Amino acid sequence: MPRPTTKMPSHARRIRLSSRARESIIGYLFLAPWIVGFVLITLGPILASLALSFTDFSGSFDRMRWVGFDNYIRMFTSDRAFWGSLKVTSQYVFISVPILLMFALAVAITLNRGLSMLGIYRTIFYLPSLIGTSVAIAVLWRYVFGEHGLVNHVLAVFGIEGFSYIGDPRTALGTIIVLNVWTFGAPMVIFLAGLRQIPSELYEAATIDGARNWQQFWHITLPSLSPLVFFNGVLSMIGGFQAFTQVYVVSDGTGGPAGSTLFYTLLLYQRAFTQLQLGYASAMAWVLLLMIAAITALFFLSARYWVHYGDEQ
Amino acid sequence: MNGPGPAQARIAETVSRGSPSKSRVHRLPNNIRAMIAHTGLLGTSFIMIYPLLWLTASAFRAPESIFVSPGLWPGEHFTLDNFSTGWRGLGFVDFTTYFTNSFIITGLSVLGNIFSCALAGYAFARLRFPFRRTLFALMLCTIMLPLHALLIPQYILFSTLGWLDSFLPLVVPKFLATEAFFVFLFVQFFRAIPRELSEAARLDGCGHFQIFLRIFVPLSLPAIATTAAFSFIWTWNDFLQPLIYLNSPQNYTVPIGLSLFLDSTSESNFGALFAMSLVSLLPVIGFFLSFQRLLVAGIATTGLK
Missing domain, CATH: 1.10.3720.10 (MetI-like)
Known part of the structure; x- marks a missing residue:
């Protein structure tokens, strides 16, 4: 902040210095709850879980031993459930997130044509993203995709005989993916806000140049929205890796049938809180953290090739 | 991009701005496009909201009739009993x-x-x-x-x-x-x-x-x-x-x-x-x-x- 600093009487300067010191104290007072929370609830636990991951901690510190990298070695070499859960979770994230984003984008673009009833559509599309992780919706999903569920009733109208999609290992994960895609409303609203920011002159100029709709989408809409695609992509990816309630409820906490919905978080929960392998689960927690960090870093590194910010050119 | 064709078109377009453009013959009329968009959106909304409507309808339906049809109207099976039995939960805690x-x-x-x-x-x-x-x-x-x-x-x-x-x-x-x-x-x-x-x-x-x-x-x-x-x-x-x-x-x-x-x-x-x-x-x-x-x-x- 520019302030006249020349020719100040010396006592005034002393007062100004102390006012800056006072502002620091006040700043830390305002920040005190956050600092306590950051140290005790976030930073401390993250370091503690790293330390625990090198132990065989199972609830009692007296009998705890350091085991070095044993937990990590066991995880990567002999825990088949770990690899299974990694596969299931990756399939879930890398199938559902792109579909979710494409759906959100397509609906946002359709809504952005100045149609009537925009508010009603937006409400209907957005609502599922608020309740999609609730137990009630997971309960509902069991009966939508169950053997005598809604989907099969509808199929029966067309003379098709269905089966229990929740109970079949080939389709169980698919139902959870559908549940995630069902919550496309949140990124859609963000895309919708982004579409409003694109200057209409760009489209006018393109139309004059004879650009067709898909060319306009490819050369104007998509580049303009790329920061939001990036943002929604990172958030949906991080959220996807942490999906828990849906699979816990749909599979009764087992990850079945045949491990087809054994998500990483569910396995971590089982190891930690039903088998009390807290040291091992801490190692799993750190692997999850590193995976999310690595994929987020890849997103950021790749951003310069496909994310365009308006102020660049 | 900057060939003579588009540039001429641009000039023509600028001149004729304000009147209905005749050069866009390849496009459908706006009201038909809006109708197509509405049909798609209504269909999507309906599919998205249907499970919630079904949940609501089933809550008001006698249990034995829930898994009989995908319809929404409870008709003769209408009941409020589900709410009172449900609210009691497992008995010892409601x-x-x-x-x-x-x-x-x-x-x-x-x-x-x-x-x-x-x-x-x-x-x-x-x-x-x-x-x-x-x-x-x-x-x-x-x-x-x-x-x-x-x-x-x-x-x-x-x-x-x-x-x-x-x-x-x-x-x-x-x-x-x-x-x-x-x-x-x-x-x-x-x-x-x-x-x-x-x-x-x-x-x-x-x-x-x-x-x-x-x-x-x-x-x-x-x-x-x-x-x-x-x-x-x-x-x-x-x-x-x-x-x-x-x-x-x-x-x-x-x-x-x-x-x-x-x-x-x-x-x-x-x-x-x-x-x-x-x-x-x-x-x-x-x-x-x-x-x-x-x-x-x-x-x-x-x-x-």
């Missing part, structure tokens, strides 16, 4: 207890998030102190941190404090600004408040606490409402943490009670399960419909989900 617990935890979480995140937001947005940028960057990093990476040490911490099977592990962190998203929201909002306002107040002799309370808080009602709404919805839906920290049924929240109910539900009791699922969604849906404008504006600016 949904009154679960709802009371959920409302206490959710209410305190809303207060805690507003209080602590607004304070931190003011510090990051308006005060200068050593390591401000570092701390701000750390705060942003915690947004991306998966809860599962912190869960086990937090559990050990709270069990050492003797807080297991109480609401404290669920509520106290909210008073410590651990939901960094909301801190970020307040920072963004406070930064937009003109500096002249606080400078004027300073000249009148107001301290930072007074400026915060008398100027920033009243001006940031949209941010407060967004924080309140999302705190409410996230806490209300939260399943993992109550599952870990609450052991006795008297302390269960609605989601835990519902999942317990699901485990023990027999074939004949689906109606009650559906009724309670519906009731458990009502506070969130109600909150959403009453705060809708603010929520949509809030997520559009910060990307909250």
